[in-house]
Amino acid sequence: MNDVRPIRAKSGTNHEGTSAHNRRVMIDALRVNGQLSRADLARATWLTKQTVSNIIEELERDGLVCSQEPVRKGRGQPSTPYRLVPEGAFAIGLQIDRHVTRAVAVDLIGSVLVRAEAGLPPGGPSTGTKVILDLVADVRSRLAGIVQQSEKRLVGLGAAMPGPFGVAGSGDDPWMMEAWQKFPLLDTLTAGTGLDVGLQNDAAAAATAERMVGAAHGLDHAVCLFVGYGIGAGLILNGELYCGANGNAGEIGMALLFADGKSTPLEHRASLASLYQHLSADPADPGLHARINDLASRGDQSIETWVEAAAADLRWSIHLIETVFDPETVILCGSAPEALVNRLIAAIGPLLPSIAERPGRMLPRLQPGMADPWSVAIGAAAGPISRAFDPRFAAILKDFL
Amino acid sequence: MNDVRPIRAKSGTNHEGTSAHNRRVMIDALRVNGQLSRADLARATWLTKQTVSNIIEELERDGLVCSQEPVRKGRGQPSTPYRLVPEGAFAIGLQIDRHVTRAVAVDLIGSVLVRAEAGLPPGGPSTGTKVILDLVADVRSRLAGIVQQSEKRLVGLGAAMPGPFGVAGSGDDPWMMEAWQKFPLLDTLTAGTGLDVGLQNDAAAAATAERMVGAAHGLDHAVCLFVGYGIGAGLILNGELYCGANGNAGEIGMALLFADGKSTPLEHRASLASLYQHLSADPADPGLHARINDLASRGDQSIETWVEAAAADLRWSIHLIETVFDPETVILCGSAPEALVNRLIAAIGPLLPSIAERPGRMLPRLQPGMADPWSVAIGAAAGPISRAFDPRFAAILKDFL
DNA sequence: GTAATAAGTCAAGACAATTGACTTAATAAG
DNA sequence: CTTATTAAGTCAATTGTCTTGACTTATTAC
Incomplete structure (x- = not known):
């Protein structure tokens, strides 16, 4: 009955x-x-x-x-x-990466007021949680020292880390990201900070940053192709970040490519992880970023080999993104060193023909995004600000919050 | 100044x-x-x-x-x-395909009340416009004979045809679709019928139909992979049809696949067009649909060869859709004969691993959609009904209409 | 000097959701 | 069988937010 x-x-x-x-x-x-x-x-x-x-x-x-x-x-x-008024609102952004965590305080217009960084010890969440909470507390207190009423105007804490979320893991994971992905981070951060906490993957965070202060400013349809340790796409659709049914939309790095009779995820071919492997470099090496930047700007041959191969895959990815999302523009961003990004963009062109080639186009098909290692943290902070201040369907509804 | x-x-x-x-x-x-x-x-x-x-x-x-x-x-x-109340509102749906056009009258709950079909003469819009307007007028008058106040309750006319729209064409186009795609259809239909007219591509129409009366009923995140003469994806994102910046989102048939050293659009490998070519059949042959259905149900070898190859490409397409859109489910629909669709679905399984494989899944990763040659026309009609009655962000705004 | 134009305010009005008390009609408990 | 309890639904007054139309202010054009 x-x-x-x-x-x-x-x-x-x-x-x-x-x-x-x-x-x-x-x-x-x-x-x-x-x-x-x-x-x-x-x-x-x-x-x-x-x-x-x-x-x-x-x-x-x-x-x-x-x-x-x-x-x-x-x-x-x-x-x-x-x-x-920039100081009308603030948010804290937190990036959790494989061996480092970064926190920033950002204001209403996206300016960074405080930055802090710490190494993440091995051991995943069990040892990392304290490091992260301390980092957030540090940023928060420094912010309070710089501006008036920072606590009252703090709209939330946004966290960003590599996805995907809630999926059965692959197993080979030296950096404990899988442990982080399964860890109840939201609850831990909420309890540890008392703030309103949000979570997104790093590509989504980069897209949020680009929309607030970067190349996607004011655009309603844009896709950010994020090349970092992994590869992902951050989707701005209808003026809002699109996350899919389970928060994993845009995880294009897991798309399988078939070549030479075997299938490989895009991520294994064109990400920084693949470059590190190509160079037999240790990703935890703090000087690596600068060294790669140097090699890339000098046109080093071992880098060039990788760039050529990666550019081919990225060229195809951009074509695919244009084909399935029909965005106004594609933005190439990531945590790669600037010289490498420039080399990649040069090597990617010319783009493959696609439906994006239309008469009367105003924007370039491909644009470089922020070349800032902190862009993911900034985007993480932009999440709560967007949630609090941007027009969105959900915000008119009675069940919002 | x-x-x-x-x-x-x-x-x-x-x-x-x-x-x-x-x-x-x-x-x-x-x-x-x-x-x-x-x-x-x-x-x-x-x-x-x-x-x-x-x-x-x-x-x-x-x-x-x-x-x-x-x-x-x-x-x-x-x-x-x-x-x-089903008879609370009606809409007319119009499908313009390569050699045939179909019109339907549909009610508020998606039931089809009137169907009409006509061959499209060669010559594109110059000769086809009259056929289409006559077909619409026929459906409209027959609807008026069946139900009360049909004209007063007619919310609009939805048209569906193969995309993409507004793109420089490929040139090889025996069916004049390119001429149709460039033709000011919206204005012509508005002037010729006095109705509120909408236009979408056939995959989007199929998705709209699936959401109103099919497998996507009540879902907010679903993708319909449409296998027809071409291939496209209809995207239901956040409970609304997503069209992209220029109405071409989901045109996955134009995605290039690299194999054997050359690139081919997906559409040339797994669509009905490719099957017709494989069979050396004439797409304009009215008995072709039935003949293929017959061959497919008998397990004919020439069909099987194509099915195996197409299934591999579609399996990859589904994997890609799951990866970039993270939908609740993927729906395989199209204008293919039912026996062929069943063969395809059987041949596609098992699906490739993807982020869609998550603990606690309720819906199948892949579901068959409506196996009705009229589904695109029905979806075309569902467009105006959705526009008039479904909750959507745009509908609260002062600039809606 | 005067007319025209545009920004912005004031006060009353209209619209649609909310509130809290009330009515109606059923089942559960004694 | 009687009474208490629960839930659906209505009534009338209230509240919150946008709209309307007249008005004020400040500037340029003629």
Whole structure:
């Protein structure tokens, strides 16, 4: 008699959802356009002048926006432009990588205020958790020393680490990433910091960073091909990060390529891991990054061999991404040394023909992303900020949070 | 002095957006769950009983929902379940294929009420437009003869044809599809029918159909791998059809495969077009569909050869889809004869290992979709219905329509 | 100097969800 | 059989947020 099957339905919304959405739309418009007057905002958002005025007033009270000097532009009363206040909100970003962890404090417009780094001891979560929590606490206290009311304006902690999540592991894992992937990191960080914690994979974090301050700024459809120790794609679809049903969308490094009669994951052919193997280098070596940068800029032959092979695979990956996602642009980013990235981009071109070749294109098909080893940590921090301030469907719903 | 760069911003929302969203949420909940009482709806949507009552009353007045017999379930006043009224809304779906065009009239729950088919004469749009408009007019008048107020309840016309759109063509195109793809079909259909017209590629239409009445019913993350004359993927992401920046997302048939030292699009290896070529058959032959079905069910050797090769490519495609989209399930659909689809599905298994292999999976990784040659036309009709009644971010915004 | 134009405010109004008390109708318990 | 309990659903008043239209202010064009 009683129905066991649970009812599946989407959440409704109400006035608060409306208001929250409109606030986010204002913030987004200011982020993308730099500065706008109330009248500009009203025209751009289809809201009335009065509504915009009310919301801007509220945002100003909350310390998220501030006015600039009025500007005269032709007839009529001069307009007062508004812009985002960087110190209106902060977030902490945390990158957990194989042998290192990094934490940053980032403000509303994506500027990095504090950086901290620590080596991750072998042993995975059992020994690493303390290192991480200490690092976060360090960043947090240093932030408090730099800006006013940092704790009150801290919207959350974003963590980023290599994916995939929740999948049966492969077994060969010298860096304990599998242990980290299975570890209840979210709960541990929430309990250890008292903050609102989010988790994404490193490619997604890189994409979030590119959208906030990089090449994907203001774009609604962009894919970041992330070449790091592994390979992944961070997907910006319809203006939001897309994570798939289980948070693993974009794990393109696990795509199998068939060549010479055997199948190999892309990740084993074109990632930094494959380069390290090619060079018989130790990934834990702290000087490796600089050495590879040096070799790449000198056009070293052993690097070149790898670059040629990797570029072919990446060229194909970009073609595939264009074909299945139809983005406005593809952004090549990662934790590789800058000289290597430049060599790779040069070697990748010309791109394979694809549906991205269309008349009237405005953006390049392929663009370089941030060449900053900290970009994943920055993107991790951008996660909570985006969640708190960007317009998104989920944020209008009553079941949001 | 004057700013040439246009202001980019997302649209705000207001009460109407809220109300429209909540109406859509109700309809969606009833579609997914079959029937629900007002109290059920209130719990599932996080809205109050009163709000749900008001909206349901309005939907009932509009003829979109109706009440069922009250049911007693334990203590308390019996609940009155509501369900969707199929004849509450209709849409016309139009499939434009290489040598045939089909039109259907579909109701709110996806039932087909009228079907019509016509051959497309050679010559592309210049001669085909009249055939198509006549076909639509025929379906429309027959619909008017079957149900009351069909014109008033007609929400739009959806068209589906092979993609991609807006891309420089390949040249070798015996079926004039390139001419169709460049033709201003939307304007022509709007002018010729006076209806609200939408356009999508055939894979997207198939996915829309699967979501309304097929294997993707109620799923928010599903990919339909469509094997027809070409190959494409219809993407259901976050509960909505994803089209990409230019409406070409999912055109996986154009993905290049590298084998034997040369690159070939997937479409040239595993589509029906490749089968026709393999069999030296004429695609315009009206008896071909039945003949292939017959051959496939008898295990004919020439078919088997193709099936084995195609299955290998499709197995890889499914693996790739799982890897980049992380869907809840992949649905294999298309316009292939049923016996061939069954042979293909059998030959595809077992699937390649991927991130889709996770503990606690509920749905099969691969499911067969509708084996109906009309499914693309049905999906085309499902487009306008989805646009009018499904919850979606765009529908709350002031710039919707 | 005056008209035109544009930014922005004020106060009243409209719309849609919320709230809390109430009614209705069933089962469970004594 | 009577009464308490539970759940569905309604009523009327309230609240929150956007909209409307008139108004004020500040500037340029003629």
